[in-house]
Every structure is written in C-alpha cells, then in structure tokens.
Amino acid sequence: MTMETVESQHDGSITASLTESKSAHVQTQTGQNSIPALAQVAAIAETDESAESEGVIDSHKRREILSRRPSYRKILNELSSDVPGVPKIEEERSEEEGTPPSIATMAVPTSIYQTSTGQYTATGDMPTYQIRAPTAALPQGVVMAASPGSLHSPQQLAEEATRKRELRLMKNREAAKECRRRKKEYVKCLESRVAVLEVQNKKLIEELETLKDICSPKTDY
DNA sequence: CTTTTACGACGTCATGAGCG
DNA sequence: CGCTCATGACGTCGTAAAAG
Numbered sequence: 001m002t003m004e005t006v007e008s009q010h011d012g013s014i015t016a017s018l019t020e021s022k023s024a025h026v027q028t029q030t031g032q033n034s035i036p037a038l039a040q041v042a043a044i045a046e047t048d049e050s051a052e053s054e055g056v057i058d059s060h061k062r063r064e065i066l067s068r069r070p071s072y073r074k075i076l077n078e079l080s081s082d083v084p085g086v087p088k089i090e091e092e093r094s095e096e097e098g099t100p101p102s103i104a105t106m107a108v109p110t111s112i113y114q115t116s117t118g119q120y121t122a123t124g125d126m127p128t129y130q131i132r133a134p135t136a137a138l139p140q141g142v143v144m145a146a147s148p149g150s151l152h153s154p155q156q157l158a159e160e161a162t163r164k165r166e167l168r169l170m171k172n173r174e175a176a177k178e179c180r181r182r183k184k185e186y187v188k189c190l191e192s193r194v195a196v197l198e199v200q201n202k203k204l205i206e207e208l209e210t211l212k213d214i215c216s217p218k219t220d221y
Numbered sequence: 222c223t224t225t226t227a228c229g230a231c232g233t234c235a236t237g238a239g240c241g
Numbered sequence: 242c243g244c245t246c247a248t249g250a251c252g253t254c255g256t257a258a259a260a261g
Contacts, residue, residue, distance in 0.1 A: 052237075175245095176247090
C-alpha cells in the first residue's frame with residue numbers, strides 16, 4: 001500500500017492529525033506525535049515567530065517539540081489530583097509487578113486471551129490470532145535459560161535470536177493492547193471531564209446573569 | 222445480493238523515556 | 242549505557258451499515 005493512502009486511512013480513534021505527523025515523520029523519523037504534542041507545536045509556533053521567520057527550524061528543537069509526552073496514565077493521574085472528579089487510570093499490574101514478564105500464562109487483567117501456546121484465543125466475540133509458527137517454538141517456562149555464552153553453533157544462535165524476537169514481539173503485542181486500552185480510558189475520561197466542565201460553565205453563566213439582574217437597577221425614566 | 226465504505230481492533234516497527 | 246516499556250504510525254483484517 002502506498003503512502004498516499006495514509007491520508008484516507010481511518011484509524012478511527014485519535015490519529016486526527018496525520019498530515020502534521022507525516023511531516024514530522026519525514027523530518028525526524030520520530031513520528032512521535034500526539035494531541036498534546038500538537039498543541040505544543042502550535043503554541044510554540046505562535047510564540048516562536050522569529051525562528052520561523054528565519055525559515056529554519058532547528059531539527060533538534062523540533063525533535064524536542066515533538067518529543068513524547070508523558071503517558072496517558074501520568075497525564076490523567078495528574079489531572080485527577082487537580083480535579084477530584086476525574087478518575088484515575090488504575091494500575092492494574094500492581095500485584096504482578098514483580099513477576100517476570102516472560103511467563104507463559106499471563107494474568108491479563110481483562111482476561112481477554114491466553115498465551116500459553118503462542119496462540120491468542122480471544123474470549124467473547126474477538127477474533128483468534130495465531131503467531132506465525134516459529135520453526136523453533138518458544139520453550140515456554142525455560143525462557144532465558146540459555147545464556148549467549150553457552151551457545152555455539154550458528155543454528156543455536158539463530159534459534160536464540162528467533163526466540164528472543166518472538167518474545168519481544170509477544171511482549172510488545174501485549175503492551176500495545178494495554179496501551180490502547182489506556183488510551184481509550186484516557187479519552188473517555190477527557191470526554192466526561194468536558195461534559196462536567198460544560199455543565200459547570202453553563203451554571204456559572206446563569207449565575208452571572210442572575211447577579212447582573214440583581215445588581216443593575218432598572219433605568220426607567 | 223453484491224459492492225463499497227467506515228470503523229474498530231490488531232500486530233508490528235521505530236523510537237523516546239526511564240530505570241538500574 | 243544498555244535494556245525494557247510506552248506509544249505513535251502504518252498496514253491489515255473483519256464486520257456492520259449503506260448504496261447500487
């Protein structure tokens with residue numbers, strides 16, 4: 001698929017500013033764009049007229065501008081500390097924090113799937129995914145057993161590399177799912193906060209009108 | 222009924238942040 | 242400094258709804 005289709009890509013959720021991110025992507029290959037980051041870019045673009053008038057945006061600076069913002073959890077938790085009404089994104093792995101990540105069966109909080117055999121079986125109506133069957137399946141439970149120093153033959157090295165790759169992919173897969181979940185939660189919280197603030201705003205406006213009526217005597221003559 | 226479109230979810234890659 | 246985690250970007254797939 002070519003790149004121009006990206007524009008019409010419908011990544012439904014929050015990739016509203018693909019054009020912006022594309023330009024950033026081209027320049028810095030970071031592509032680390034986000035909504036708050038965009039806001040920052042806009043804000044800085046406003047205040048940093050001089051730099052822009054020179055026509056040269058220091059790539060390093062741009063990099064900083066586009067650098068990754070704190071995680072959703074951080075933002076939301078900071079928000080929630082300011083505003084009592086905003087719920088926190090809960091730390092769901094608080095208990096299994098100490099457990100090594102390379103466990104065969106992971107205690108996924110939502111219990112969406114199992115990873116015991118490299119097969120991702122979704123419960124409910126979710127589709128079933130299968131990891132591309134590696135030539136040497138992950139030796140579940142003995143992950144990280146062999147140290148690189150003990151490997152000799154190229155084949156062993158290749159197997160080790162494959163195993164490491166599969167492990168990394170599996171972890172990243174989980175991380176991506178979790179990240180999306182948090183993102184959705186984050187958006188929901190923001191939406192609910194908007195609703196609350198709108199109500200608040202409306203009330204304040206009404207109050208203001210009432211006070212105006214009270215304080216300003218009728219000027220009938 | 223078939224095709225098109227929109228959307229959500231996923232897997233993977235790249236990369237910055239943070240930690241030991 | 243290397244490693245792991247978090248997340249944006251991208252491409253793909255499945256599905257529901259609309260259009261033909």
